[in-house]
Amino acid sequence: MxxxxxxxxxxxxxxxxxYCGLATKSSDILQEKDMKIQALEQKIVELELAVQQVSRTRNRKSGITQFQPWIFIFPILFVVVFFVLFIILVSL
Ligand SMILES: [Zn+2]
Structure with a gap:
């Protein structure tokens, strides 16, 4: 060229x-590409942050659903234990 x-x-x-030390057109193209790559990298970082936020809120929701069985299991266990104790007391 x-x-x-x-x-x-x-x-x-x-x-x-x-010969004259002036930047050629290819360097302009390279700079443009660098700018575009930097912009894309920024977008990737933004997307990663958004994904992290979504996964955090999902973890919170799944944490609640994982905790829910215990809310039902504890009263049932309580009732069963009291029922067994009552039967033992009556049989005595
Ligand atoms: Zn030149």
Whole structure:
């Protein structure tokens, strides 16, 4: 490719013209790509935070559903224990 400033033939991959020192178009493209990558990385970080928040609220909800059986099991156990004690007392 040729330098936009001085017209010298330069390497396709070079980011700066070796003759006039001006940044070539490929460097602009690279910078644009870097900017886009940075923007995407920021979005990924934001999405990760959102996913973490959702998983936290899900964990809270599942924690409640995991706790619920105990709310039913404890009174039933209590009643069963009292019933057994009552039978023992009556049989005596
Ligand atoms: Zn040049």
């Amino acid at each position: 040729y330098c936009q400033n001085c017209g010298a033939e330069i390497n396709e991959n070079s980011t700066i013209c070796p």
